[in-house]
Amino acid sequence: MSPTSIAVDVMGGDDAPESILDGVKLALDEYKVRLVLAGPEELIRESFSSYEATTGSYEIRPASEHIRMDENPLQGVRKKKDSSLVQAANSVKEGQTRVLISAGNTGAVMACTKIKWGVRENVDRPAIATHLPNREGSYSILIDSGANVDCTARQLLQFAMMGVVFSETVTGIENPSVGLLNVGTEVKKGNELVQEAYELFEQGPINFHGNVEGSDVLGGTTDVIVCDGFVGNVALKLSEGVARTIFEFMKEQIDQSVRNKIGGWMLKPAFKQLKKIIDPAEYGGAPLLGLNEGCIICHGSSSPKAIKNAVRQAMLFIERDCNSEIGNRMNSLNESVTIDE
Amino acid sequence: MSPTSIAVDVMGGDDAPESILDGVKLALDEYKVRLVLAGPEELIRESFSSYEATTGSYEIRPASEHIRMDENPLQGVRKKKDSSLVQAANSVKEGQTRVLISAGNTGAVMACTKIKWGVRENVDRPAIATHLPNREGSYSILIDSGANVDCTARQLLQFAMMGVVFSETVTGIENPSVGLLNVGTEVKKGNELVQEAYELFEQGPINFHGNVEGSDVLGGTTDVIVCDGFVGNVALKLSEGVARTIFEFMKEQIDQSVRNKIGGWMLKPAFKQLKKIIDPAEYGGAPLLGLNEGCIICHGSSSPKAIKNAVRQAMLFIERDCNSEIGNRMNSLNESVTIDE
Numbered sequence: 001m002s003p004t005s006i007a008v009d010v011m012g013g014d015d016a017p018e019s020i021l022d023g024v025k026l027a028l029d030e031y032k033v034r035l036v037l038a039g040p041e042e043l044i045r046e047s048f049s050s051y052e053a054t055t056g057s058y059e060i061r062p063a064s065e066h067i068r069m070d071e072n073p074l075q076g077v078r079k080k081k082d083s084s085l086v087q088a089a090n091s092v093k094e095g096q097t098r099v100l101i102s103a104g105n106t107g108a109v110m111a112c113t114k115i116k117w118g119v120r121e122n123v124d125r126p127a128i129a130t131h132l133p134n135r136e137g138s139y140s141i142l143i144d145s146g147a148n149v150d151c152t153a154r155q156l157l158q159f160a161m162m163g164v165v166f167s168e169t170v171t172g173i174e175n176p177s178v179g180l181l182n183v184g185t186e187v188k189k190g191n192e193l194v195q196e197a198y199e200l201f202e203q204g205p206i207n208f209h210g211n212v213e214g215s216d217v218l219g220g221t222t223d224v225i226v227c228d229g230f231v232g233n234v235a236l237k238l239s240e241g242v243a244r245t246i247f248e249f250m251k252e253q254i255d256q257s258v259r260n261k262i263g264g265w266m267l268k269p270a271f272k273q274l275k276k277i278i279d280p281a282e283y284g285g286a287p288l289l290g291l292n293e294g295c296i297i298c299h300g301s302s303s304p305k306a307i308k309n310a311v312r313q314a315m316l317f318i319e320r321d322c323n324s325e326i327g328n329r330m331n332s333l334n335e336s337v338t339i340d341e
Numbered sequence: 342m343s344p345t346s347i348a349v350d351v352m353g354g355d356d357a358p359e360s361i362l363d364g365v366k367l368a369l370d371e372y373k374v375r376l377v378l379a380g381p382e383e384l385i386r387e388s389f390s391s392y393e394a395t396t397g398s399y400e401i402r403p404a405s406e407h408i409r410m411d412e413n414p415l416q417g418v419r420k421k422k423d424s425s426l427v428q429a430a431n432s433v434k435e436g437q438t439r440v441l442i443s444a445g446n447t448g449a450v451m452a453c454t455k456i457k458w459g460v461r462e463n464v465d466r467p468a469i470a471t472h473l474p475n476r477e478g479s480y481s482i483l484i485d486s487g488a489n490v491d492c493t494a495r496q497l498l499q500f501a502m503m504g505v506v507f508s509e510t511v512t513g514i515e516n517p518s519v520g521l522l523n524v525g526t527e528v529k530k531g532n533e534l535v536q537e538a539y540e541l542f543e544q545g546p547i548n549f550h551g552n553v554e555g556s557d558v559l560g561g562t563t564d565v566i567v568c569d570g571f572v573g574n575v576a577l578k579l580s581e582g583v584a585r586t587i588f589e590f591m592k593e594q595i596d597q598s599v600r601n602k603i604g605g606w607m608l609k610p611a612f613k614q615l616k617k618i619i620d621p622a623e624y625g626g627a628p629l630l631g632l633n634e635g636c637i638i639c640h641g642s643s644s645p646k647a648i649k650n651a652v653r654q655a656m657l658f659i660e661r662d663c664n665s666e667i668g669n670r671m672n673s674l675n676e677s678v679t680i681d682e
Contacts, residue, residue: 002663035465079442134586135586135589135590147525148523149531149532150532150533181575183487183490183570183571183574183575189416190490190571191490191491191569191571192491212573213575214574214575214577214578214579214581214582215578215579215581215585216578216582216584217582218579218582218583218586219582219586227575228532229524230524230531230532230535230572231571231572231575232556232669233524233554233555234522234524234555234568234575234576235555235575235576235579236555236574237554237555237556238556238558238559238576238579238580238583239553239555239583240555240556240578241555241556241557241558241560242559242579242580243557243583243587244556245475245476245559245560245583246587246615246619248475248476249615249618250608250611250615251464253608253611253612253614253615254608256611257634258608259607260607260608260611262605262607263604263605263606263607263608263611264598264606264608265604266601266603266604266607267591267595267604267605267608270591270594270595270597270601270604271602273594274587274590274591274594277590278587285545
């Protein structure tokens with residue numbers, strides 16, 4: 001087994017398989033990686049008929065079915081044993097690859113990886129860690145950004161620890177600071193969940209900064225921001241929505257007069273730079289942490305560039321052995337803090 | 342009693358009393374309103390020594406103390422009986438005025454108004470309703486945006502109804518649509534709270550659109566967006582943070598080259614227009630709904646313009662009798678839907 005073997009769910013995503021296969025080609029042109037493409041053999045062969053990989057290599061893992069974006073996750077995974085997602089997960093389970101990338105039905109990806117690989121020892125629930133650009137010119141990790149809508153304080157502490165490991169190993173930040181997302185920075189703020197979590201975080205073997213507010217999320221106040229998956233999902237989609245609204249407004253304004261058109265043209269590089277910073281495609285995907293194997297979940301509407309960047313992220317995840325380190329730290333977390341449910 | 346008598350907490354706010362008094366003057370220049378200014382008599386007299394109100398009128402309600410922004414809310418209200426906030430609330434209670442405006446310690450404003458005026462019949466908890474600009478060029482109401490961090494489904498339905506009345510009477514929207522803020526638009530999405538709320542919302546006498554996501558908040562998908570105060574507070578501060586981050590980035594970019602400077606100068610009117618739309622000062626304040634009297638809570642850092650706009654909002658609140666209508670609807674809500682706790 002090559003150390004940089006990654007499974008790709010070719011049929012997962014709003015624009016699959018085209019967008020996924022185009023992203024695979026971009027990655028193969030750039031990275032020394034071996035991609036196992038789970039999907040319909042004929043279709044993939046045809047797409048690759050006039051393509052020759054320059055840097056990476058690939059092989060096809062045939063899969064005759066696929067789980068639709070709107071399908072019931074658990075039913076899809078159980079019934080469609082020859083789906084591209086299940087085959088990609090099997091590829092990891094069998095040791096053919098080490099990380100799975102999918103832009104498909106998020107619920108199905110979570111169910112499938114949990115069933116096939118199992119959750120790590122001393123982890124209650126896997127969580128999604130998302131890179132967010134911040135005002136300090138760096139990236140913060142928002143965890144959980146959508147996997148668990150009802151959480152306990154103990155789970156939040158586990159998310160914090162997994163976020164720290166990811167920030168250290170993949171983002172490359174030393175001793176990352178952790179903030180607990182709350183309605184104010186004072187100690188006694190918040191609902192029952194975060195008040196209880198605050199006490200646990202103080203005991204935990206993490207660099208705990210204290211509470212942070214919504215305005216700190218992009219402010220770079222801390223390297224890791226912890227919240228339950230309900231709040232995280234709303235926060236993430238809201239951030240994207242605000243940015244999109246502002247961009248659309250400026251676009252409309254620029255179209256409205258000659259003066260604005262010229263101004264817009266002159267500022268084009270600046271707008272482009274801004275877009276690059278806030279574009280989710282830059283990071284490609286968000287890892288689902290806490291499983292026995294590695295999984296990168298991509299946005300349903302992932303562009304080829306996003307898929308390419310997800311491959312890069314998966315490579316870093318493997319090279320820096322993020323998953324083993326999560327295992328080590330979760331064991332020591334379990335020993336150092338008594339967190340009864 | 343004049344129908345447009347409003348009490349202003351002169352000492353509440355990060356930049357009080359200057360910012361508040363300047364805002365009061367702007368309002369008195371523009372609106373036919375009678376403002377009762379609760380605060381230190383001498384200080385207010387001095388500030389108004391060279392000022393003559395053209396349109397509105399004012400009187401001073403002496404208050405010798407004030408509750409600091411970082412003070413324990415309940416203790417502040419209990420101990421400082423001659424504070425500007427308590428005096429302003431008394432003014433409403435005694436019928437001297439009909440609405441209270443404060444940019445002070447939000448916890449203290451909530452505690453004080455609840456103690457002095459009481460909560461309306463058939464309302465479990467007052468909630469804060471915030472105007473948010475949306476892509477449709479209108480405003481949506483986000484309720485609760487921070488008063489209650491732990492909520493029940495029954496409370497969320499009450500928030501929905503209060504938001505609807507506010508949207509109808511003050512924003513002027515007919516039969517406002519209601520969205521439940523969730524992690525996805527499908528029926529069975531979300532945590533326990535919102536799943537339970539969904540069922541209640543379907544039974545309620547409201548124009549229920551269904552679940553909405555974070556990206557819908559500024560999308561104008563619904564006129565009213567309902568969530569608990571924890572999620573609402575995070576969402577509100579995050580929106581402001583994203584907008585601020587984008588503005589600061591563009592400002593830095595514009596300063597970086599002559600080309601960008603010229604482009605920025607040409608687009609100045611567009612940026613100004615955008616700022617006007619997303620500026621919280623445009624709406625001035627957010628009403629705390631569900632009390633026996635009217636209360637407008639302003640941002641701690643309110644500018645004079647924000648205070649002026651809060652006065653305008655308070656006038657609309659009185660003229661359109663928003664509070665009586667909330668009373669009527671909450672009674673009929675209580676009769677029409679069985680919502681056991």
